[in-house]
Amino acid sequence: MAARTASAALVILGVGSLVFLLIHLVPGDPVEAMLGEGARAADREVLRAALGLDRPLAEQYLGYLARTASLDLGQSFAYQRPVADLLAERIPATLELALAALTLALLLALPLGVLAARHRGGALDTGAMGFSLLGAAIPNFWLGPVLILVFSLWLGWTPVSGREGAASLVLPAVTLGTGLAAVLARMVRSSVLEVLAEDYIRTARAKGLRESSLLWGHALRNAWLPVLTLIGLQLGGLLAGAVITETVFAWPGVGSLLIEAIQARDYPVVQACVLLISLTYVLVNALTDLVCAWADPRVRG
């Protein structure tokens, strides 16, 4: 337990350090990149001092860590506002989109995967795996526009973009959720199949259990643990996919903020967005690890 926490802390420190280094990867002078070549020397010095780029690297690093730890994420140049405020405005939209997509993916993938495993080799299995192959191959930056074309432009059922009302959430959530559902369905299926091949399932069958109690009472009780871990890991794809999906639908979340910031060369905002999304991912995975450890008697010990 203590080891787990310590190890998560190390990873968080590593993530923070890597994000700090990002700005030093900018080819040439980041200040010049941000202000453009025509800027006055005085303006450049002001910005350089504001970014702390005039101080030694070690000092910059320690300062950055200290400020980040106290949730001071710096000042946005494009918006002339504290980065933390910008993020706070954008987080609810991304959270809403991610949760909706995740829910949709789970509602699709869990039954599909379990049923496919249960009827292995049957028509349902073939269909589910076909969906899974297709879903994993359709890029969401293409699915989004196609959905807009059909449901917004042709049918007029949903708004084209933006975030106004529940209807506007539908297409982004479907776009983001489909890919995840495809990947998850496949993993759920193989996880359930693996468990169904275990010796203890044969034991349970020899007891005279019916197939449904076998599935619910034995197979799924074991299969949900690896599935939970997988969901945690796949959340990474979801969060990164949110960046693209938000851009497609002009959804005002952290992802579209990241892209806007990249285009505006607003590096403190870029750093903050990457840090926020990554830390969310690390924390969610630490959480699923904890749940698994708590739910598995072998680990709980």
Place this chain on the structure above:
Amino acid sequence: MVSPLLQVSRLTTRLGGEGQPVRVVDGVDLEIRKGETFALLGESGCGKSMLALSLMRLLPPSGRIVGGSVRLGDTDLLALPEGAMRRVRGGRMAMIFQEPQTSLNPVLTVGQQIAEAVRLHDGTTRRQVRERVQGLLQAVGIPEPARRVDEYPHQLSGGMKQRVMIAMALAGDPELLIADEPTTALDVTIQAQVLRLLKGLQRETGMAVLLITHDLGVVAETADRLAVMYAGQIVETATSAGFFADPAHPYSRRLMDSLPSPEKRAGRLAVIPGRVPPLDRPFTGCRFADRCHRVMDRCREIEPGWHQPSASQGVRCLLWAEGRPESDVPATGAAAGLVRIAAEPSRQPLVLRVDGLQVHFPIHRGVFRRVVGQVRAVDGIDLELYAGRTLALVGESGCGKTTAGKGLLQLIRPTAGVVRYGGVDLAGLKGRALRRQRKDLQIIFQDPFASMNPRMLVGDIVGEGLQALGLEPNRARRRARVAELLGQVGMSAEAADRYPHEFSGGQRQRICIARALAVEPRVIVCDEPTSALDVSVQAQILNLLKRLQDELGLAYLFITHNISVVSYLAHEVAVMYLGRIVERGTVDEVLDDPKHPYTRALLSAVPVVDKDKRREIIRLEGDMPSPSSPPEGCHFHPRCPEGIAECRQAYPPPTRLSETRSVRCLRVSA
């Protein structure tokens, strides 16, 4: 004549798709009576497990019963709808399996898993369930059932898990319990406990047991009647006493002759050449004909029917068509009588000496992998290996015997101790200097497949040492040498151009032996080289090892848990318990007159075919403790039936009983 409890007739089961279905069970007839123990004996791949699964109608998805009938009492099981069959499963007919480690659901408590069976078949109310579960745990000899009910499988030892499996099977008060190799995965002392439990339960409940096993000793000790299965068919059926007195089928006869025992040590063990024929094509004639030492021309043309050597014995062999055949010629040298082993090893030169060998594995914890403890796998052992002689290192799983072998060869670096070979201490050598010594010290592993690189040709595998040590850089000469080596282990030279997966288990082990011989070693560590093999194949490998020792003067360190192999092959024996050697001596000294209480218990638990040689089983309490926290004083004292207060004080020093023999036990005096 009472009607039988279970009557199987012409049962045929197919496995696999329509393309090339395998007839794993092919026209089997069986009768099991109420309350008896009926053993189904056969080597791997003969179809015995598939027969059991067919009876339960629990075949894997690709399996299908295509003919015959199975009657349990008055019920035709094959005609039952699935729902009714489910009530039979775990009710009138229950089953336990080979691997207790994987046969229990890891996320459910022991109590939950038994309760499930109780609720399904026992009609008890919810409140009574827990009581009944505890009663069942009590019945299978699990201490403190009230506490164990809420434990998970991983908290129990292998033997305890098998007891839980039995408790689960008892929940429905079965008339027939099918036990598929129930003790194969267990150590011999635990096996003795479980077999005794089964016998006792059978006496109390009057259930019949169908015991499926490959172990002749287990059959001899437990079965009332038996059937021998070969290539999907039953070839002989008899009472246990009748069978062991006079096996009728040539296959049965050869199986018995291939069992190693002290009487056979002067000669070679009988072997069955070839392998079990594939079951995916129709047979004409007897299925055993190609491997039979008494084959006649008509055996290949006529499928033998049943003949009756006596009222209680049936055999499927044409030899018996015209009454009793002339008696069988005994296998080479089998009847030569007991050979005493000379007690003085000093006549042979000492090749290798181990002093105080320790192998400890650190236990790491935390982010920085701090060392928080040590697993004392090998905790100070001494060994001497002599040219042309075999030292058997005997012990149950987890005692450290394999680690000792690898530590000796420096495949795992010892924590302390000296391995003196040819004037140098191997434990002190590194890199190139150590590699130069490797030539003389080789190893053969338990799993011959895992010990070969699946991507390499057999020729390259056998020639690897020649190449790696630069002994034979010339390619053509190396090839010739490999062919010679393959011939030496009884394989054809063409094997060199094939891959390991194309060979059977016994052939693979021969290849591994050839690989070790290639560098002309003086010492070979044999790490359970036959325990993954069937007895008839085991005999081939043991014969080969013995012949090579005679020809080449090899010194063997033979690591095993199989006492009968020890009695056949070894000159000296060292018995290991929890990282230390508790008793050592010549094979006669130790096996005929064990002194250490652990050795005595171990030997008494070994099932033997010969009735006259059985000993009263000394029952050991509990399981072997963990080598990370061995008990204070003598490691064996918590389980020892003869322990005294002093045993807790310090590990007993060795007591010398003869020039060759010493025991580490306070209760043994010189």
Place this chain on the structure above:
Amino acid sequence: MSALRHGLPAGLLLLWLLAALVAPVLPLAPDRIDLTAILAPPGHGSLLGNDDLGRPVLDRLLAGARTSLLVGLGVVTVSLVIGVLVGGVAGLAGGWLDLVLVRLIDVFLAFPGILLAIALAGILGPGIDNLIIALAAVGWVGYARLVRAQVLSLKRRDHVAAARALGAGPARLLFRHLLPLALAPVLVEATFGVAAAVIAEAGLSFLGLGVQPPQASWGSMIRDGAAYLLVAPHLVLAPGVAVLLVVLSVNLLGDRLRDRIDVRSRP
């Protein structure tokens, strides 16, 4: 059915390779602006129509195939080299070096999906080389972790112990007994990696972080076409179908490869 499942993906992949290889020598004009053909629908003259600058969509599609192949193979190659090296060293060396490398792997794994690549590509600026760097910076981790796990489990196998007992030195152990066996699953993973890199390239180009305009990429074609969705849906549909088919085919190939290796590794 099986001809459809095996033949079609193989054919499509061949087409992709061919398009990428011969695109430069064909008389294509992916960058030719034709103001008379702006947003022209598919039909005679140009098979897949023309885009908002009147450039022929088919020509741009073929040029885009070259971009996706270059990035797909480039990213996987670079990732493989780094991943096998890091994972192999960690698994073989053990001790503190392993500890440090595992922590490094953990840190990189903590960045979800291609997020780090998005940030890197954004900061490094457009261009195929930067794109490959950004994606490889994310891609190597998976291989490193896989190779390390493989080496660790193989190291414990008896055939390695047997080879050591026969006097095999470190190089022989590595190149004969460890790597050939460790690499099979890594190659399967690499196949899926190509598909992932193709999607990622298109994704980054879609975000405007990929190739430098006017160089053609399937992703940037979708991005440019999205504005004319209603009037000229072919601008989005054509490159999207191309990505879809290539990714689908590569994944199917990976599945088949994995099944073959699973069968072979069974005793």
